[in-house]
Amino acid sequence: MTKPLLELEDIRKLYPVKKGLIIQKEVGTVRAVDGVSFQLMPGETLAVVGESGCGKSTTARLAMRLIEPTSGTIRYDGQDITKATRQDMRRLRRDMQIIFQDPYSSLNPRMTVEEIIAEPMVVHNVGDRASRRDRVRELLRLVDLAPYHADRYPHEFSGGQRQRIGIARALSVSPRLIVCDEPVSALDVSIQAQIVNLLKDLQKEFGLTYLFISHGLAVVKHVSDRVAVMYLGQIVEIADKKNLYDNPRHPYTQALLAAAPEPDPSRRTAMKSLGGDLPSPLNPPSGCRFHTRCPLAQERCRSEVPALREIEPGHRAACHFAESVPSFTRFRNGEGIHPRLQERLALYARHKAALASVNA
Numbered sequence: 553m554t555k556p557l558l559e560l561e562d563i564r565k566l567y568p569v570k571k572g573l574i575i576q577k578e579v580g581t582v583r584a585v586d587g588v589s590f591q592l593m594p595g596e597t598l599a600v601v602g603e604s605g606c607g608k609s610t611t612a613r614l615a616m617r618l619i620e621p622t623s624g625t626i627r628y629d630g631q632d633i634t635k636a637t638r639q640d641m642r643r644l645r646r647d648m649q650i651i652f653q654d655p656y657s658s659l660n661p662r663m664t665v666e667e668i669i670a671e672p673m674v675v676h677n678v679g680d681r682a683s684r685r686d687r688v689r690e691l692l693r694l695v696d697l698a699p700y701h702a703d704r705y706p707h708e709f710s711g712g713q714r715q716r717i718g719i720a721r722a723l724s725v726s727p728r729l730i731v732c733d734e735p736v737s738a739l740d741v742s743i744q745a746q747i748v749n750l751l752k753d754l755q756k757e758f759g760l761t762y763l764f765i766s767h768g769l770a771v772v773k774h775v776s777d778r779v780a781v782m783y784l785g786q787i788v789e790i791a792d793k794k795n796l797y798d799n800p801r802h803p804y805t806q807a808l809l810a811a812a813p814e815p816d817p818s819r820r821t822a823m824k825s826l827g828g829d830l831p832s833p834l835n836p837p838s839g840c841r842f843h844t845r846c847p848l849a850q851e852r853c854r855s856e857v858p859a860l861r862e863i864e865p866g867h868r869a870a871c872h873f874a875e876s877v878p879s880f881t882r883f884r885n886g887e888g889i890h891p892r893l894q895e896r897l898a899l900y901a902r903h904k905a906a907l908a909s910v911n912a
């Protein structure tokens with residue numbers, strides 16, 4: 553059996569919040585990432601999706617150990633890298649590269665494109681000056697830019713072209729894993745598809761593995777093999793692409809899907825996107841963290857934390873009612889529940905009452 557290239561096990565990243573001018577006192581903890589686990593297989597694309605502040609970028613940085621986890625284990629190619637030394641990590645980082653969201657701020661304006669793309673090779677001591685020069689031109693061709701672009705500066709390029717330069721830089725040291733941190737969010741919609749297609753072509757050609765961070769499900773539909781949906785620092789649903797889009801089991805995933813623009817008008821739902829603000833990770837709600845915004849929430853959801861459990865092979869969801877949420881259920885303007893779900897909830901309530909009397 554193939555082993556995962558990257559594995560996160562119960563990873564947490566907590567930030568203490570301090571107050572006070574002279575004597576600082578800890579007044580709380582931001583639970584940026586709170587018990588995240590997943591495996592990423594070689595050649596696979598796992599998308600991590602969620603609203604702003606849900607912990608996607610922190611997860612991406614933890615995966616590469618650009619920041620230290622508070623607890624949990626990170627394995628790369630079977631090796632526990634949670635406590636790897638700086639030197640070990642330096643060596644490993646040649647294998648794992650990152651593409652950033654903002655192609656404007658992630659390229660040094662004082663460097664030529666050649667210097668930018670060659671930088672990881674210089675850092676990791678790959679080749680000599682002449683071979684790096686050739687490699688930069690080869691990489692430019694790979695990302696559909698012209699070799700003469702090597703002597704230019706980032707400001708001479710459009711957003712899409714700059715992102716191509718960022719991709720060439722990531723590819724320069726032949727990594728196996730690339731963390732794509734919202735690589736198309738800052739680009740025009742017309743350009744987004746080109747960059748996504750380029751990433752897919754490169755993956756096919758070089759057998760790359762992607763951890764693809766995005767705030768919307770529409771973007772990752774064509775690039776991902778599996779999708780993990782995050783809410784307030786936790787994964788609430790994870791499944792292969794087909795299951796997640798056709799048969800979402802978590803009300804939050806359904807809400808995200810409904811919020812995503814659907815090009816086919818016959819498939820558009822009447823469901824409105826989620827109301828209410830995202831609660832703070834400083835003081836997350838009790839029980840199911842989503843209960844404050846979930847139109848399906850019941851009493852149990854306020855107190856009992858739902859486990860991320862397997863609903864069907866390879867499909868896990870953290871909702872007490874994941875099995876009974878009909879796949880076509882859509883919240884209608886935030887009111888009312890689908891009649892079938894209502895029936896099942898009533899059944900569950902009867903069972904619960906019966907159980908309570910048996911155990912009384």
Ligand SMILES: Nc1ncnc2c1ncn2[C@@H]1O[C@H](COP(=O)(O)OP(=O)(O)OP(=O)(O)O)[C@@H](O)[C@H]1O
Pocket residue numbers: 567582583584585602603604605606607608609610611767833
């Ligand atoms: N260094 C830090 N100190 C304190 N809190 C932090 C720090 N970094 C992130 N956070 C908090 O952790 C939470 C998750 O942040 P993160 O950037 O991972 O979210 P995100 O889903 O990537 O959001 P975005 O799409 O806006 O980048 C947020 O509430 C954020 O304010």
